[in-house]
Amino acid sequence: MTTTSMIPCGDFKTRYATDTTIFPTATSRNFAILGIVLLAVAPAFLDRYWLNLLIQIGYLGIAALGLNILVGFTGQISIGHSAFFGFGAFASAWINNRFGIPVALAIPLAGVLTTAVGMIFGVPAARLKGLYLAIATLAAQYILQDFFARANWFTGGVAGTIAEPFSLFGFVFDTDGRYFYVVLFYMVVMYLLATNLMRTRDGRALVAVRDHYLSAEMMGINLTKYRTMSFGISAFYAGIGGALYAHYLQFVSVEGFTILFSIQFLGMIIIGGLGSIMGSLMGTAFMVLLPELMQASTDLLSGTAVDRMLNLKDSIAFLREMAIGVVIILFLVFEPDGLAHRWKQIKAYWKLYPFSH
Amino acid sequence: MTMKTALLAGVAIALGASGALAADKIPVGHLADYSGATSDVGQPFGQGVADALAYINANGGINGKAMAVETVDYSYQAPRAISQYKKWSGGSDKVAAIQGWGTADTEALTGFVAKDEIPYYSGSYAGALTDPTGGSGHSKGAPYNFFYGPSYSDALRAMLLWAKDDWAKKGGAGKPKYVHMGANHPYPNAPKEAGESLAKELGFDVLPAVQFALTPGDYTAQCLTLKESGANYAYLGNTAGSNISVLKACQTVGATVQFLGNVWGMDENAMKAAGSAASGVIFPVRTGAIWGGDAPGMKLVQAISKISDASGNAYRPVHYVTGICSAFYMKEAMEWADKNGGVTGPNIRKGMYQKKDWVPAGLEGVCDPSSWTDKDHRGTLTVHLYKANVSGDTGASVADLVKSGTIKLEKAATVDVPRKPEWLGW
Numbered sequence: 001m002t003t004t005s006m007i008p009c010g011d012f013k014t015r016y017a018t019d020t021t022i023f024p025t026a027t028s029r030n031f032a033i034l035g036i037v038l039l040a041v042a043p044a045f046l047d048r049y050w051l052n053l054l055i056q057i058g059y060l061g062i063a064a065l066g067l068n069i070l071v072g073f074t075g076q077i078s079i080g081h082s083a084f085f086g087f088g089a090f091a092s093a094w095i096n097n098r099f100g101i102p103v104a105l106a107i108p109l110a111g112v113l114t115t116a117v118g119m120i121f122g123v124p125a126a127r128l129k130g131l132y133l134a135i136a137t138l139a140a141q142y143i144l145q146d147f148f149a150r151a152n153w154f155t156g157g158v159a160g161t162i163a164e165p166f167s168l169f170g171f172v173f174d175t176d177g178r179y180f181y182v183v184l185f186y187m188v189v190m191y192l193l194a195t196n197l198m199r200t201r202d203g204r205a206l207v208a209v210r211d212h213y214l215s216a217e218m219m220g221i222n223l224t225k226y227r228t229m230s231f232g233i234s235a236f237y238a239g240i241g242g243a244l245y246a247h248y249l250q251f252v253s254v255e256g257f258t259i260l261f262s263i264q265f266l267g268m269i270i271i272g273g274l275g276s277i278m279g280s281l282m283g284t285a286f287m288v289l290l291p292e293l294m295q296a297s298t299d300l301l302s303g304t305a306v307d308r309m310l311n312l313k314d315s316i317a318f319l320r321e322m323a324i325g326v327v328i329i330l331f332l333v334f335e336p337d338g339l340a341h342r343w344k345q346i347k348a349y350w351k352l353y354p355f356s357h
Numbered sequence: 358m359t360m361k362t363a364l365l366a367g368v369a370i371a372l373g374a375s376g377a378l379a380a381d382k383i384p385v386g387h388l389a390d391y392s393g394a395t396s397d398v399g400q401p402f403g404q405g406v407a408d409a410l411a412y413i414n415a416n417g418g419i420n421g422k423a424m425a426v427e428t429v430d431y432s433y434q435a436p437r438a439i440s441q442y443k444k445w446s447g448g449s450d451k452v453a454a455i456q457g458w459g460t461a462d463t464e465a466l467t468g469f470v471a472k473d474e475i476p477y478y479s480g481s482y483a484g485a486l487t488d489p490t491g492g493s494g495h496s497k498g499a500p501y502n503f504f505y506g507p508s509y510s511d512a513l514r515a516m517l518l519w520a521k522d523d524w525a526k527k528g529g530a531g532k533p534k535y536v537h538m539g540a541n542h543p544y545p546n547a548p549k550e551a552g553e554s555l556a557k558e559l560g561f562d563v564l565p566a567v568q569f570a571l572t573p574g575d576y577t578a579q580c581l582t583l584k585e586s587g588a589n590y591a592y593l594g595n596t597a598g599s600n601i602s603v604l605k606a607c608q609t610v611g612a613t614v615q616f617l618g619n620v621w622g623m624d625e626n627a628m629k630a631a632g633s634a635a636s637g638v639i640f641p642v643r644t645g646a647i648w649g650g651d652a653p654g655m656k657l658v659q660a661i662s663k664i665s666d667a668s669g670n671a672y673r674p675v676h677y678v679t680g681i682c683s684a685f686y687m688k689e690a691m692e693w694a695d696k697n698g699g700v701t702g703p704n705i706r707k708g709m710y711q712k713k714d715w716v717p718a719g720l721e722g723v724c725d726p727s728s729w730t731d732k733d734h735r736g737t738l739t740v741h742l743y744k745a746n747v748s749g750d751t752g753a754s755v756a757d758l759v760k761s762g763t764i765k766l767e768k769a770a771t772v773d774v775p776r777k778p779e780w781l782g783w
Contacts, residue, residue: 048447052440149541158546159485160464162497174472176443249439250468255461255543256435291437295429318392321432 020199039184043177051176053288058183059244061284062190064268065277066237069194071266072274073203074230075210076125077134080141081265084235086257087144088114088242090155093163093252103166103247107186111239117144118235125231126224129213141259148254160253163246179248186244190237195277197233206230210275271331273338282339290327294320382425383418383691383700385410386445386455388462393433394571397597398621398676399458402480403428405673405680406456408664413684415664419691419700425450431462438462439469446473453700454478454687460544463502470501474702476690476709478503478683482620483547484510487734488782495782501702503709503729505683506643507740507774509544509619510551510783513592515740515772516617516639517552520590521559522770523615534587535561538579538603539594540571548619551783552592564588571595573602577610584612592617593638597627604634615639618745624674628764629751638745639769644682645722645741647766648673649759652722672756675766682724685717686736733781738774743767 013019023029043051067081092110095101101109121140128136148155155161165174166182173179197203208216209226217223246252264287272283298320301307335342387410389403390396410426418424427445431437439462445452446469454476457463463481470477479486482504484495491498507515517535524533535556539545553563564586569576580603583591591614593600600622607614618640628635646652661681663669690708694700697707714726727736746765751758758764774780 049440049444052443056436056440146541158541158543160543162468176447249465251465253435253461253464253543292440320430321392 022195022199036184036188040181043180048176051180053292055176055180055183055248056288057281057285058180058187059241059248060265060268060288061241061281062187062244063238063241064265064272064284065190065194065280066234066241067265068269068272068274068276068280069197069206069237070230070234072269072276072279073198073210074206074227075213076227076230077130078137078140078231078234079134079259079262079266080121080137080139080144081234081238082257082259082261083141083144084114084118084238085242085245085261085265086148086252086254087117087235088239089163089246089252089257090148090161090242091239092243093161093246094154096164097161102168103164104168107166107240107243107247110243111236114239114242115232115236118238119228119232122228122231122235125227138259141262145254145257148257155252155254158254160251160255163250163252165250166247174250183244183248186240190240191277191281194237198277202226202229207275267328269338271328271335271338273340276338276340278343279338279340282343286339290324291320294323382423384445384450384452385424385426385687386441386452387426387428388431388438388441388455388457389428390433390458391430393431395433395459395596395621397626398624399433399480401624401626401674402676402680402683403430403458404665405661405677406684407680408661408677409681409684409688410456411664412661413688419688420695422695422700431458433459433462435459435461435465439465442466442469446475451475453691453702454705456683456687457481460547464543467497467499467502471499474501474706476501476503476687476702476705478505478687480504480683481544482506482508482512483543484508484551484780484783485547489734490732491782492732493778493782499734500731501706503686503734503736505686505724505727505736506620506679507641507738508548508735510548510780511735511738511774512620512641512740513548513552513617514555514774514780515641516592516742517555517559517561517590518772518774519639519742519770520561520615520617524589529589532560532562533589534564535590535592536564536583536586536588537566537592537594538569538583539566539592540599541568542571544596545571545594548592549594551780561590567591569595569599569603571599573598576603576606579603580607580610580612583607583614584610588612588614590615590617592619593622594619596621597623597630601627601631601635604631604638608634621676623745624676625672625755625759625764625766626674628745628747629755629758631747632751633747633749635745636747639742640745642675642741642743642766643679643725644675645725646678647675647743648678650722654716654720654723657719658723670756672754672759674755678723682717682720685720685724686727689715689717733776735776735781738776740772740774742769742772744769 063085070076070078088110091113092106095106095109096103124136125133149158165172173182205221205226208221213223268283268287269280271286273279387406390399391403407428410424414423429441431441457477457479460481460483463479486499486502487508488496488498489500537549537552556563567579567582569579593616616638618638620641620643623638623640646655658678658681662673690705691700693708693711694704698704709729710731713728716724716726725737725739729736744767746767749763
């Protein structure tokens with residue numbers, strides 16, 4: 001053993017604190033810090049396009065993490081996540097426009113407002129499970145979408161609303177390079193929050209509710225409280241993600257928050273790995289980058305001999321959409337535990353190399 | 358290793374895509390919906406734009422300079438449009454102008470294009486986009502947004518003016534009843550208030566709006582409501598797919614209403630799909646002539662059409678011809694910019710303001726004379742109203758149906774909507 005970063009064979013942990021540590025080894029911690037530092041210098045090297053993709057991964061990743069807490073960690077289901085994402089977006093714009101509260105404060109406030117709304121819609125969750133709950137959240141999706149379209153005072157109705165750019169002490173974060181730091185900051189904070197939440201008594205209670213609600217109840221866990229709370233936390237994350245989205249685009253329209261978008265959030269956490277903090281981010285990155293990669297490959301294909309031979313021309317666009325679908329299906333068949341699981345296996349492979357056991 | 362191969366391929370693709378634009382050409386972005394929710398009309402419009410740009414390149418370009426056009430199908434997904442926009446607007450090969458498409462993405466990009474000074478020619482005709490300064494108080498101001506044709510609101514105003522005459526001509530007694538129909542969404546709702554307020558002004562009885570989703574479905578209930586309310590004129594605010602469902606359902610329940618379509622709500626393909634139910638619908642057409650018309654500019658349109666249809670036999674719906682106009686206004690503004698300081702966004706914008714009642718060369722009789730000023734982006738207020746006429750079984754192809762006369766677009770009227778300052782941006 002040349003370094004101390006490797007965990008020695010066998011379990012030598014003697015305290016609970018070492019058992020619940022965020023980073024099991026110093027190397028993993030250093031790598032995480034290095035990753036953040038690398039991201040922090042990214043705007044100096046990347047152009048707007050790549051920054052835009054990273055920003056997208058950031059705000060969608062925060063919202064996806066919220067859904068993962070609800071679905072992956074608590075075992076509830078929601079197919080109305082995009083509505084909460086939208087609520088956060090409108091709420092932040094509204095708080096800023098209506099009351100003149102700075103955007104920097106409006107974003108967390110929007111998260112709190114969305115939490116309240118999430119808790120209201122989470123009430124049925126205290127009694128319902130599975131398919132019934134899914135339908136209840138579907139109702140939330142439609143009710144909120146209709147609310148967005150009608151509540152002129154809040155959302156500007158179907159015409160949408162303007163969201164001011166993020167600013168701090170007079171410094172305006174209105175370029176991608178600047179806004180990237182805002183999203184990065186929120187992402188690090190929100191992911192750390194979630195990681196820590198899962199190490200607390202409450203976090204473990206959520207997991208207990210997921211694993212077996214009857215046993216959890218017998219252990220003295222208040223099912224109603226934790227299920228509703230999970231909805232609240234999930235909505236909080238969606239709200240923060242939505243608010244970041246609003247101030248990035250500087251315009252919010254009801255059109256964006258459809259059920260399809262909700263399903264996409266589910267796709268992100270399933271591909272990333274249910275019940276994995278890191279997986280939420282990996283799944284989001286996958287879902288954001290896949291269409292771009294498919295676009296680039298169809299661009300390469302168009303006008304080439306293959307295109308002419310198969311007379312693809314108009315079908316190239318559909319080819320891309322189909323390929324995205326196929327990749328997702330393949331993922332679910334061959335990698336049902338998500339990207340996070342695959343990542344763990346890769347790490348295990350190198351740790352054990354050259355012996356596979 | 359397969360993993361390694363895949364990674365290498367990924368890197369190669371990424372590199373290939375980023376280095377696609379050549380430096381000495383004028384970079385132009387073209388955002389189209391070929392595979393998304395609005396592809397039924399996005400396809401012919403996008404094809405018209407793409408063919409026109411390719412034709413310009415093949416015939417001298419912009420004063421001899423070729424355009425490097427990148428056409429991207431964004432499937433009507435606003436986030437994808439935005440990341441594509443970032444790709445186009447960042448770096449050294451920043452696009453000089455963009456041919457865009459939908460409502461959500463155009464509105465989301467309005468602030469960005471103003472800041473980056475990139476003229477944006479959209480397929481969204483929302484009234485809010487016509488106010489470059491924001492002085493009308495209806496919108497924040499869209500200084501770099503342009504579109505060819507009347508806005509949704511002005512097209513509806515034209516139809517209401519026509520309806521008033523029509524009511525008098527038919528000898529209708531009392532107040533005619535008007536109803537706005539469509540989904541509760543930005544696009545169908547964009548002209549709602551403008552339409553209802555003018556209808557009231559013109560002496561219509563305005564009934565509560567009837568809602569139906571943007572997707573095809575069973576809208577019998579809505580048609581029964583329409584029948585019971587005794588509506589005389591109904592505006593269909595959605596795109597073709599769901600409008601077809603409404604027309605069919607209303608035919609079944611026997612609601613005898615004069616339907617008023619919108620620019621994206623009716624075309625030759627929709628007439629074929631709806632069959633006899635579409636007969637009698639009045640809808641606005643943005644060009645002075647349609648495919649097969651005898652305007653002098655149709656020769657150029659036909660030549661452009663050969664870019665994607667070498668045989669010259671394809672039938673091009675109204676949206677295709679409009680797409681050509683959209684591309685050619687941009688082309689002439691670019692030519693002016695080229696002679697006056699270079700093809701940059703601000704110069705192209707200035708180029709748009711140079712002429713009054715202007716028709717791109719070669720498209721006489723096709724594109725309506727349009728003028729833009731730095732205070733008013735309502736290019737044209739002339740609205741050609743056509744009546745859809747379907748006289749038989751619509752089993753054959755659109756080209757054959759038009760040839761045999763089963764599908765006919767009959768010119769009903771040309772309405773010039775007054776350029777009222779209070780209607781700007783609304």
